[in-house]
Amino acid sequence: MAYKTFANGFPLPASDLNNFLMNQSVIVFADSAARTTAIPSPVTGMLTYLEDTNAYESWDGSAFVNITNPGDITAVTAGTALSGGGSSGDVTLNVDLSAVTIPASQISDLTATAAELNQVDAKIPKSTVTTAQDLIVADGASSVTRLGVGTDDQVLSVVAGSVAWADAGGGSMSLLASGTLSGSSVTISSISQDYKTLLVWIDNYKTTTDERELEIRFNGDSSSNYGWTDENAVLPTLSSEIRFGAETANDELYSFGKFTLSDYSSSNHWKLYEEVSISRHASQATRANFRRRGGFYNQTTAISSITILPRGGTLSSGNYEIYGVN
Amino acid sequence: MKPKITIHNSQSGKIVEREMTDLEFTEHENRQEKIQTERLAKQQEATQIKEARSAAEGKLLELGLTVEDLKALLG
Numbered sequence: 001m002a003y004k005t006f007a008n009g010f011p012l013p014a015s016d017l018n019n020f021l022m023n024q025s026v027i028v029f030a031d032s033a034a035r036t037t038a039i040p041s042p043v044t045g046m047l048t049y050l051e052d053t054n055a056y057e058s059w060d061g062s063a064f065v066n067i068t069n070p071g072d073i074t075a076v077t078a079g080t081a082l083s084g085g086g087s088s089g090d091v092t093l094n095v096d097l098s099a100v101t102i103p104a105s106q107i108s109d110l111t112a113t114a115a116e117l118n119q120v121d122a123k124i125p126k127s128t129v130t131t132a133q134d135l136i137v138a139d140g141a142s143s144v145t146r147l148g149v150g151t152d153d154q155v156l157s158v159v160a161g162s163v164a165w166a167d168a169g170g171g172s173m174s175l176l177a178s179g180t181l182s183g184s185s186v187t188i189s190s191i192s193q194d195y196k197t198l199l200v201w202i203d204n205y206k207t208t209t210d211e212r213e214l215e216i217r218f219n220g221d222s223s224s225n226y227g228w229t230d231e232n233a234v235l236p237t238l239s240s241e242i243r244f245g246a247e248t249a250n251d252e253l254y255s256f257g258k259f260t261l262s263d264y265s266s267s268n269h270w271k272l273y274e275e276v277s278i279s280r281h282a283s284q285a286t287r288a289n290f291r292r293r294g295g296f297y298n299q300t301t302a303i304s305s306i307t308i309l310p311r312g313g314t315l316s317s318g319n320y321e322i323y324g325v326n
Numbered sequence: 327m328k329p330k331i332t333i334h335n336s337q338s339g340k341i342v343e344r345e346m347t348d349l350e351f352t353e354h355e356n357r358q359e360k361i362q363t364e365r366l367a368k369q370q371e372a373t374q375i376k377e378a379r380s381a382a383e384g385k386l387l388e389l390g391l392t393v394e395d396l397k398a399l400l401g
Contacts, residue, residue, distance in 0.1 A: 177339075183330035188332065312358070312361055322336065
């Protein structure tokens with residue numbers, strides 16, 4: 001089909017009438033059956049109107065197809081994280097940025113400034129720590145890990161270049177033995193050789209004979225291999241024990257003394273005895289006898305036992321504690 | 327009955343209390359005697375010092391002096 005301009009006096013053959021008028025008009029039919037009967041051989045572009053369906057249909061070369069497309073959208077509603085919308089005309093939807101929440105599982109890539117990302121990266125996740133008392137330490141550049149708490153009395157230290165909880169170096173004191181004084185002597189034997197110094201505490205000591213001190217021997221040695229003095233720069237007389245403590249009063253209350261044996265496990269030198277002690281005075285109950293003694297044991301043998309003896313009578317009370325000190 | 331002694335093994339913690347052996351008892355007796363001798367000697371020394379002081383003070387008095395006078399002289 002085509003378009004033709006007719007001029008006055010121009011002959012009008014049936015073909016022109018059919019081609020340029022009938023075939024290009026909107027032909028009204030009661031229904032498609034009437035159309036099929038009336039137009040057995042439609043031409044492409046022919047337009048019909050069916051009264052039973054109120055539909056405009058055009059022949060596309062092989063069938064009549066509906067050309068009316070009214071659509072089924074009646075309104076656009078702003079949903080989650082959107083604003084705007086409408087039910088007629090041009091409709092605009094805007095994203096409500098304040099309402100946008102993106103699940104982490106949906107994030108595969110980010111577009112952000114370096115400063116913004118650095119702020120996030122600089123934060124240490126709480127999940128780094130898993131147990132009470134955990135500490136956070138770096139295990140590399142910009143990398144952290146947890147450090148579990150150590151055991152009682154350990155200190156934070158550096159072990160093989162790494163931060164770690166470790167036993168305190170030096171200053172430790174271990175109780176090797178403790179007990180009460182009784183009888184004619186008390187010997188603490190099999191003393192560990194693993195320490196730098198032995199520290200011996202003796203308190204509330206008393207002998208059955210009033211106002212007597214105690215005496216100390218090492219390694220069961222009762223020979224005259226000991227010397228002691230409570231004065232400076234004197235040459236002590238050798239004796240078969242070292243004196244310990246101040247003379248106790250008529251009761252044992254408040255007496256206390258200590259002595260140390262430095263490097264007691266060495267076999268390179270004689271042994272050094274250092275003692276300080278107090279005991280309540282016999283007649284002046286608010287005052288104490290005070291003794292500071294130095295002494296020696298002129299043997300190089302390591303000290304493995306200590307004997308505590310009364311200087312008269314027997315031991316009627318008292319307590320001892322022996323510590324190994326490093 | 328001999329006096330008792332106590333031996334405390336600091337490694338095992340075992341404490342044994344027993345009577346002294348004959349040898350230990352002999353040494354114990356000797357030691358007690360020595361202590362007594364030392365104390366007597368010390369007491370005698372203290373007594374002698376006290377007596378000497380008293381005698382010296384008597385002599386000072388005969389000269390019309392006192393201990394305080396002597397201290398003042400010695401400055």
